[in-house]
Amino acid sequence: MEFKEAKNKFVQTWGALGSQWGINKTMAQIHALLMVSNEPVSMEDIMEELQISRGNASMNLRGLMDWGIVYKEFKAGERKEFFTAEKDLDELAVKISRERSKREIKPTLKILKEVSTIEAKDSAEEKHFVDQTTKLYDFVLKADNMLDKITEFNDNWLGKLFIKMMK
Amino acid sequence: MEFKEAKNKFVQTWGALGSQWGINKTMAQIHALLMVSNEPVSMEDIMEELQISRGNASMNLRGLMDWGIVYKEFKAGERKEFFTAEKDLDELAVKISRERSKREIKPTLKILKEVSTIEAKDSAEEKHFVDQTTKLYDFVLKADNMLDKITEFNDNWLGKLFIKMMK
DNA sequence: TTAAACTTTCAAAAATAATTGAAAGTTTGT
DNA sequence: ACAAACTTTCAATTATTTTTGAAAGTTTAA
Numbered sequence: 001m002e003f004k005e006a007k008n009k010f011v012q013t014w015g016a017l018g019s020q021w022g023i024n025k026t027m028a029q030i031h032a033l034l035m036v037s038n039e040p041v042s043m044e045d046i047m048e049e050l051q052i053s054r055g056n057a058s059m060n061l062r063g064l065m066d067w068g069i070v071y072k073e074f075k076a077g078e079r080k081e082f083f084t085a086e087k088d089l090d091e092l093a094v095k096i097s098r099e100r101s102k103r104e105i106k107p108t109l110k111i112l113k114e115v116s117t118i119e120a121k122d123s124a125e126e127k128h129f130v131d132q133t134t135k136l137y138d139f140v141l142k143a144d145n146m147l148d149k150i151t152e153f154n155d156n157w158l159g160k161l162f163i164k165m166m167k
Numbered sequence: 168m169e170f171k172e173a174k175n176k177f178v179q180t181w182g183a184l185g186s187q188w189g190i191n192k193t194m195a196q197i198h199a200l201l202m203v204s205n206e207p208v209s210m211e212d213i214m215e216e217l218q219i220s221r222g223n224a225s226m227n228l229r230g231l232m233d234w235g236i237v238y239k240e241f242k243a244g245e246r247k248e249f250f251t252a253e254k255d256l257d258e259l260a261v262k263i264s265r266e267r268s269k270r271e272i273k274p275t276l277k278i279l280k281e282v283s284t285i286e287a288k289d290s291a292e293e294k295h296f297v298d299q300t301t302k303l304y305d306f307v308l309k310a311d312n313m314l315d316k317i318t319e320f321n322d323n324w325l326g327k328l329f330i331k332m333m334k
Numbered sequence: 335t336t337a338a339a340c341t342t343t344c345a346a347a348a349a350t351a352a353t354t355g356a357a358a359g360t361t362t363g364t
Numbered sequence: 365a366c367a368a369a370c371t372t373t374c375a376a377t378t379a380t381t382t383t384t385g386a387a388a389g390t391t392t393a394a
Contacts, residue, residue, distance in 0.1 A: 020271055022186065036296045054342090132254065225372060
């Protein structure tokens with residue numbers, strides 16, 4: 001396999017994976033492209049490589065920057081903007097974890113708290129509901145706290161998590 | 168908040184969350200409904216509660232069974248089928264992890280292996296590509312192995328993971 | 335201050351995904 | 365073997381999401 005083919009395959013694969021995780025295909029593809037580029041890429045180049053419109057590129061780049069995993073760069077003497085991706089994978093994982101926690105897990109916990117604390121009356125049905133949503137709340141909370149812990153460290157985080165938890 | 172309202176809120180929330188994770192809304196809603204039901208639910212009841220068509224219910228139930236997190240049940244004397252969800256949350260997490268690994272991570276690893284082992288010539292661009300995709304491969308592999316480990320156990324898995332890894 | 339070079343926005347269009355419902359399929363009891 | 369009771373399938377429809385492209389906005393240099 002030659003370079004161009006490999007790069008394309010990687011970008012396509014990463015894009016397809018993105019869809020399965022609720023991230024739109026183009027956004028994931030742009031991210032993939034930037035991840036494997038050794039130098040900052042202009043919007044023009046992104047449009048060209050992925051065959052997408054200017055508006056599309058602009059919006060998805062903004063999305064990636066909101067996630068904190070793509071940065072704007074400026075080149076001396078150049079007026080246009082360039083973009084780079086976070087390339088450190090531990091850092092990438094940390095950013096994604098933090099953001100998903102903030103956007104999805106925290107709001108879900110809030111709702112779970114609400115619904116699990118209703119007055120449970122006497123019916124088995126209602127008791128089961130309260131019981132199950134309470135368990136769910138505890139489970140999600142535990143999982144989220146673990147993510148928090150993980151993101152406190154940067155490399156070899158599992159090892160360090162160990163130590164932290166043994167205290 | 169009264170029971171019916173709480174139940175509805177939970178089902179809606181779980182459904183919305185599903186979309187963000189690449190699972191379709193109805194599938195997540197059915198799952199939510201079954202999770203908090205203390206007894207098996209018929210297709211008829213699911214259709215009624217979620218206001219969806221028979222075809223929709225049928226297809227999404229099948230999807231949930233493919234994930235291994237919803238089961239068919241038969242009631243004595245009843246011709247029709249009933250459904251229940253896996254309610255043990257550790258077990259649920261294990262099932263989802265295994266399935267995502269099989270469906271998404273393993274195929275991705277295969278591609279990452281392929282693209283990271285191209286002949287890297289001498290350009291900095293190609294070298295960076297190989298370097299970055301190799302790191303990605305290692306990272307994803309490590310993450311997947313961790314999931315594997317986690318799924319070997321059933322409850323208190325984090326504690327047991329500890330023990331296993333200390334050996 | 336003007337205009338060139340660039341980016342963002344957003345309504346409309348296109349693409350994709352989910353849903354319906356009725357016909358076809360299956361199973362069970364008589 | 366029949367038919368009642370149920371489930372599955374899938375082409376057509378509907379809903380949702382993504383993409384486009386041109387107008388509006390912004391920044392910089394002269």
